[in-house]
Amino acid sequence: MSAGLKKWINQVIEPTGIRLDGPNHWDPQIKNPKLYDRVKAEGSLGLGDAYVDGWWECERLDEFFHRLLSINIHERLGLSLPIILGFLKAKLINMQGVRRAFQVGEKHYDTGNDLFVAMLGKTMAYSCGYWKNASTLDEAQEAKLDLICKKLYLRPDMKILDIGSGWGSLVRHAAKNYNVSAVGLTVSKEQAKLATELCTGLPVEFRLQDYRTLNEKFDRVISVGMFEHVGVKNYRTYMEVAKRCLKPDGLSMLHTIGSLKSGNSTDPWIGKYIFPNGQLPSVKQIATAAEKIFVIEDLHNFGIYYDKTLMAWKENFETAWPQLKNSYSEKFYRMWRYYLLCCAGAFRARSIQLWQIVLSPHGVPGGYDSIR
Numbered sequence: 368m369s370a371g372l373k374k375w376i377n378q379v380i381e382p383t384g385i386r387l388d389g390p391n392h393w394d395p396q397i398k399n400p401k402l403y404d405r406v407k408a409e410g411s412l413g414l415g416d417a418y419v420d421g422w423w424e425c426e427r428l429d430e431f432f433h434r435l436l437s438i439n440i441h442e443r444l445g446l447s448l449p450i451i452l453g454f455l456k457a458k459l460i461n462m463q464g465v466r467r468a469f470q471v472g473e474k475h476y477d478t479g480n481d482l483f484v485a486m487l488g489k490t491m492a493y494s495c496g497y498w499k500n501a502s503t504l505d506e507a508q509e510a511k512l513d514l515i516c517k518k519l520y521l522r523p524d525m526k527i528l529d530i531g532s533g534w535g536s537l538v539r540h541a542a543k544n545y546n547v548s549a550v551g552l553t554v555s556k557e558q559a560k561l562a563t564e565l566c567t568g569l570p571v572e573f574r575l576q577d578y579r580t581l582n583e584k585f586d587r588v589i590s591v592g593m594f595e596h597v598g599v600k601n602y603r604t605y606m607e608v609a610k611r612c613l614k615p616d617g618l619s620m621l622h623t624i625g626s627l628k629s630g631n632s633t634d635p636w637i638g639k640y641i642f643p644n645g646q647l648p649s650v651k652q653i654a655t656a657a658e659k660i661f662v663i664e665d666l667h668n669f670g671i672y673y674d675k676t677l678m679a680w681k682e683n684f685e686t687a688w689p690q691l692k693n694s695y696s697e698k699f700y701r702m703w704r705y706y707l708l709c710c711a712g713a714f715r716a717r718s719i720q721l722w723q724i725v726l727s728p729h730g731v732p733g734g735y736d737s738i739r
Contacts, residue, residue: 372403383434393430395423415636415709419701428705429678432712439718470643476533476555479694482703483534484561485687486680491534491565494592494622495673495721499739504679507672512540515589518665518725518738519618521545525586528552528612530578531593535562535571542569550585552576578608587620588613594623594653598646599631602656610660610728619661619726624673624719625649641706647719661726664735670714670721677711 377387386394399422405413417423425431487493488504496507497514515537521527523546529538532551535558541547548570553559559573566573579601588609597605609619626647632638633645650666657663684691684707688700695703713719725735 372407373400376403376406380435380438380440382438383440385431385434392426393434395425395431397423399423410635412635412639415640415702415705418705419698421701428708429674429681429711429715432709433715434712436713436716436718473555475642476553477557480534480557480561481694482684482691485691486684487534488679488683490536490540491561492536493533495624495669496676496679497669498672498675499669504676504683507676507679508536509540512537513544514738515591515620515622515723516541516545518723519587519589519620521547521587523547526550527587527589528581528583528585530588530590530609531596532558532562532573533592534558535566535573537589537591538571539566539569542566542571547586550574550583552578552581579604581608581612583612584614585612586614586617588617589620589622591620591622592624594621595642595645595647597648598644599629599648599652602648602652606656606660609726613728615728617728618664618731621653621722621724621726623648623653623722623724624670625653625722626719637706640702650722653722653724657726661728662730663724664727664731665723665725665737667723667737667739668720669723670717670719673714673721674711677707677714681707681711 373387380387384391384393388394388397399417399420402417402422405417405422407413409416418425418428483491483493488508490505490508490512492508492512495511496504497511498507499510501507501510519527521541525545525547527538527541527547527549529549529551532538532553535551538549538551539562542549549572551562551571551573553562553573553575554577556575559575562573590609594605613619624647626649629649629652631646633642633647638645654663681704684703692700714721727735
């Protein structure tokens with residue numbers, strides 16, 4: 368059966384220029400012939416698990432995925448059982464409900480501050496950098512943080528809310544450079560702990576709290592890389608909470624990875640090992656959720672920069688691995704490398720996007736002046 372499946376897979380991927388056991392750096396080298404049956408039965412989940420298990424190798428995983436995703440490989444391969452089950456689960460259950468809100472914090476963001484300190488650079492920003500005029504990861508992240516502050520027209524003495532504040536990179540930058548105070552919400556104990564240390568002496572407070580429980584007023588409401596955890600069943604609720612917490616003349620920003628099409632589930636491998644209960648929104652889903660709540664003032668797509676950001680994180684991770692490997696297994700190394708490089712390939716193929724969306728409750732008087 369494996370021989371027939373190998374021939375079928377070769378036919379499916381032929382337009383990509385990928386050859387199984389081929390000579391190019393993006394060609395997978397097969398170590399276990401059972402791989403073909405596993406991929407046929409389990410799709411992307413089986414492909415990722417098999418890589419972590421050492422069943423196949425690839426010198427340039429990022430380019431392998433870039434080529435695969437450029438031809439909509441998921442449609443060519445058809446539905447696998449994990450995809451069907453994920454779709455049904457998302458239909459029947461609110462996978463991002465209040466009781467599940469802290470699962471992604473425990474599973475992903477609490478993995479280890481040593482890992483993220485090594486990988487993310489001095490800003491500790493875990494989202495897409497803005498590489499327009501930057502040549503290093505730290506420069507790109509500083510530029511992104513400042514771009515957000517400028518788009519929100521921050522002024523001294525404003526109070527801002529950062530929903531999903533991570534390790535505090537944005538509120539730290541805003542407090543230092545724009546003289547604002549801030550509240551940061553996170554679902555990760557490790558993030559809250561380190562963020563508090565990094566913001567010592569600044570008018571910044573971090574809370575281990577789900578966004579739905581908040582009812583305070585702020586001049587600005589921001590989320591950077593958090594909306595991917597909200598889920599389609601909760602998009603409207605998120606908008607209602609953001610509006611509830613925003614002063615009438617305030618501004619809000621959504622910085623989120625996005626999908627080209629509307630859906631209700633995530634990639635099975637990413638959902639199982641990296642971001643449980645995650646879900647990428649489409650522009651349509653965001654606009655529908657914001658309808659009659661917010662005016663969409665500005666939409667800026669710079670998803671092409673996420674490729675460079677992920678590749679920089681991968682370089683940092685691999686450079687730090689000799690020190691990290693005492694705390695993490697070889698399987699973790701393969702899993703984390705696979706995660707970073709498959710995502711880089713996806714952004715390179717433009718199959719997923721990165722949007723910054725500026726929202727206002729009633730429309731900015733005279734119009735919003737877009738900043739790039």
